Amino acid sequence: MKKNVLIMCQYFYPEYVSSATLPTELAEDLIEKGLSVDILCGYPKEYYEGKEVPIKEQYKGINISRVKYTEFNNKSKVGRIANFFSFFMAILLRFPSLFKYECVLVYSNPPILPLLPYLISRITKTKFIFVAFDIYPDNALKLGAIKKGGFIEKLMKGINKRVYGYATSVVALGNEMKHYMIKQGLVSEEEKIKVIPNWYSTNKITDSATVFNKEFKELREKWPFIVLYSGNMGTAQDMDTILECVSMLKNREDVLFIFTGHGNKASYVKEYLNSNEIKNAKVDGFLLGSDYTDILKISDVCLVSLAAGIEGIGVPSKTYGYLAAGKPVLAIMSDETDISKNLHEYNAGGNVIQGEAEKLKVLIMKYMGNREDLEKASSNARKIFEDLYERKICTDMYYHMIMEAINKGKL
Structure with missing residues (x-):
């Protein structure tokens, strides 16, 4: 008898980036709903600093099988491609x-x-679901990471034609991604695309106002207003608009900008702040656990950005x-994204191009300048999360999609 679901992904528990925690939490919730779930993933290295983990492990009822692959520098184009093919x-x-398996769910990385x-799926009647965290090679072409008309683009276009064409369902993270897939001809049947956003687990957020990190506590006491940028500072993010804005406010003693995370633009951000002698901004590394919770607690508003296109x-x-965390979000991205629309509809921040x-x-x-507006926007931000992005809401959508795929050939 076939098992229910195999999830294939590069990153999984115990790695700590969202591309690991999201499939981990999905698997946990599918197990709770009575499905059997196996994982085939990469061996943790880049986003894990703990003790060595076994190749095979059972975690919360999930059967995990890990494979080892090359560990070249992911910041290098050649190293990244080598790691992709090795994995x-x-x-x-x-x-x-x-x-x-009755159904294989696979992520777009690599x-x-x-x-x-x-x-x-071509050899057997196994259904497969493709989760598009991003769309490759389109993102690499937009950012100039690969050559238009080159071997990599041609290879990926050929793979995409088969993957998007034969998948039982394709998951898009937002309506703008769904529209892009249709416009580019990646998916000819609109009903095949399921819009399921990513989520955040409420167990990572504490109701306590206590800040445990001494440095962050001192920053909150010193600065009247704190703006946070957290996460990836990479090619896909527009850091220049943020840094130009920081420069405009560099002489103010009532606002602090905090950058925390990693990515190939992290060093550029540091150099910019230093060369422009900006004293009301600081850069930290990637934060985990209570440190990340604390940085959210001391922040008044948060920034998120996408590079143009x-x-x-x-x-x-x-x-x-x-x-x-109930933080108003200021987004640097198009008005047509779900995020920008949410922020305006709920009055929980805003967006700029x-x-x-x-x-x-x-x-x-x-x-x-208006603490009352800030508090209202904070409450509205939490409302967006509760209405649209709670873990259970999103993983339930995955469960129903998987069950629909499994039952499709049985009727």
């Missing part, structure tokens, strides 16, 4: 064992991974943590 080949060696469930290709999941640093400054000063 793919390590999974390919397990190919004969992948036919025992972008060649979904080719395997496509092949399984990335809308529809990716969705910044850090937004959901901000909303869960890339390059509109002056308008971002005005938005920040609006909340600096």
Whole structure:
């Protein structure tokens, strides 16, 4: 008898980035609903600093199988591609064992991974669901990371034609991503696309106002207003608009900008702040656990951004943590994104277009100057989260989609 679900992803428990925690929490919730769930993932390295973990492990009823692959520098284009193919080949060696499932759910990272469930579905009647965290190679082309008309683009276009075409369902993280898929001809049947956003777990947010990190506590006592940017500072993020806005407010002693996270623009952010002698801004590394909770507690508003043209290709999941903490969000992205629409509909912050640093400054000063507006926006931000982005809401949508896929051939 076939098992219910296999989830294929590069990152999983115990790694701590959202691309690991999201499939982990999904698997936990599917187990709670009575499904059998196996995981085939990469061995933790890049986003894990604990003791060595076993190749095979049972965690909360989930059967985890991990594969080891190369550890070249992911910041290097060659290193990243080598790691992608190494991981793919390590999974390919397990190919004969992948036919025992009713449904395979596969994530878009690395972008060649979904080719395997496509092949399984062609050989057997196994259903497969493709979760598009982003759309490759479109994102790489937009950001100039690969050459238009080159081998990688042609290879990925061929893979996408098969993966999007034969998937039982394709998950888009937002309506703008769904529209992009349709416009680009990736999916011909609109009903195949399921819009399911990412989420944030409420158990990561505490109701206590106590700040345990001594440094953060001192910052909160010193600065009347704190603006937070947390998460990836990479090619897909517009950091220039934020930094230009910070420069406009550099002489103010009543506002502090905090940047925390990682990415290939993190060093650029540090250098910019230093070279422009900006004293009311600081950069921290990637924060975990209570440190991340504390940084959210001391912040008044939070920033999220996308580079121009990335809308529809990716969705910044850090937004959901901000909303869960009841923080107004100021977004640098198109008006047509779900995030921007949510913020305006609920009056929980706002958005500006890339390059509109002056308008971002005005938005920040609006909340600096009116504590009542800030408190209302905070309450509204939490309401967005409760209505749209709670974990149970989103994982329930996955459960129903998986059950629909499993039952599709049984009727």
